[in-house]
Amino acid sequence: MRIDVVTIFPGYLAPLREALLGRAIEAGLVELGVHDLRDWTHDVHQAVDDSPYGGGPGMVMRPQVWGEALDAVLGEEPARLVVPTPAGRPFTQATAQAWAAEERLVFACGRYEGIDQRVVDAYADRGPVDEVSIGDYVLVGGEVAVLVMVEAVVRLLPGVLGNPVSAQEDSFSDGLLEGPAYTRPVSWRGLDVPDVLRSGNHAAIARWRRDRALERTAARRPDLLDALPPDALDRADRAF
Numbered sequence: 001m002r003i004d005v006v007t008i009f010p011g012y013l014a015p016l017r018e019a020l021l022g023r024a025i026e027a028g029l030v031e032l033g034v035h036d037l038r039d040w041t042h043d044v045h046q047a048v049d050d051s052p053y054g055g056g057p058g059m060v061m062r063p064q065v066w067g068e069a070l071d072a073v074l075g076e077e078p079a080r081l082v083v084p085t086p087a088g089r090p091f092t093q094a095t096a097q098a099w100a101a102e103e104r105l106v107f108a109c110g111r112y113e114g115i116d117q118r119v120v121d122a123y124a125d126r127g128p129v130d131e132v133s134i135g136d137y138v139l140v141g142g143e144v145a146v147l148v149m150v151e152a153v154v155r156l157l158p159g160v161l162g163n164p165v166s167a168q169e170d171s172f173s174d175g176l177l178e179g180p181a182y183t184r185p186v187s188w189r190g191l192d193v194p195d196v197l198r199s200g201n202h203a204a205i206a207r208w209r210r211d212r213a214l215e216r217t218a219a220r221r222p223d224l225l226d227a228l229p230p231d232a233l234d235r236a237d238r239a240f
C-alpha cells in the first residue's frame with residue numbers, strides 16, 4: 001500500500017515514521033509520502049486560504065492550490081482520496097478494514113474552516129472520495145485524524161502486527177468491546193487476577209472473557225449491542 005498525505009504542517013505527520021508504523025515503512029510493507037501544500041502556491045505569501053463566500057467566521061482553503069497539489073500527488077495511479085472533516089461519515093473499524101485492501105490512499109488535510117467543497121466535487125469524478133470524521137468533536141485540522149486513520153489501517157496490513165490474530169480479535173471486530181486484560185504479578189496493591197484466567201480451563205476462560213466483553217459493551221456502548229446481527233449472540237450470551 002502507498003499512502004500520501006498533503007498538509008501545510010508536514011511535521012505533524014512525523015509520528016507515522018516512529019515505532020510499529022515506522023518499522024512497517026522500513027520493511028516496505030507500506031510506502032509513505034508527506035507533501036507540503038505550500039509547494040503548489042505561486043505567490044510570495046504562499047497563500048492557501050481566503051475569506052468564505054457568504055460571510056461567516058474564519059477562512060476557507062483555496063481550490064486552486066489543492067487542485068494543483070492533488071493533480072501532482074494523485075498522478076495517473078488510481079487512489080482513494082480521503083478528506084477528514086467534522087462533517088464526514090464516521091470512520092470505523094469497518095472503514096479501516098475496507099481501506100486496508102486499497103492499493104493507494106491519498107489524504108487531504110484541511111485547516112482553517114476546511115477546504116473549498118469544489119475540491120471534493122472535482123475529484124469525485126475521477127475516483128472514490130471519502131469525507132470522514134473520526135469522532136463527534138472538532139479538531140483544528142485534519143492531520144491528527146490522518147494519524148488515527150493511518151494507524152488503524154496500517155496495523156491491519158499483513159506482516160505489520162507481530163501477532164496477526166489480534167487484528168481479528170480486537171475490539172469491534174466481533175462487534176463487542178474488548179474485556180479487561182491482566183498480566184503478572186498475580187496480586188498487585190491488594191488486587192488479584194481473576195482465578196479463572198489462571199485455571200487453564202480454556203472453555204471457562206473464553207466464556208469469562210465473552211461475559212466481560214458483553215458486560216462492558218452493555219455498560220459503555222449499548223448502541224453496539226443494538227447493532228449486532230440477530231445471530232451474533234448465542235444462548236449463553238443471552239443469559240447475560
Ligand SMILES: Nc1cc(-c2ccc3ccn(Cc4ccccn4)c3c2)[nH]n1
Pocket residue numbers: 084085086087109110111112113114115132133134135136137138139140141142143145
Ligand atoms: N472528527 C473530526 C475531524 C475534524 C477536522 C478535520 C479536518 C479539518 C480541517 C479544518 N478543521 C477545523 C474545522 C473547524 C470547524 C469546522 C470545520 N473544520 C478540521 C477538523 N474535526 N473533528
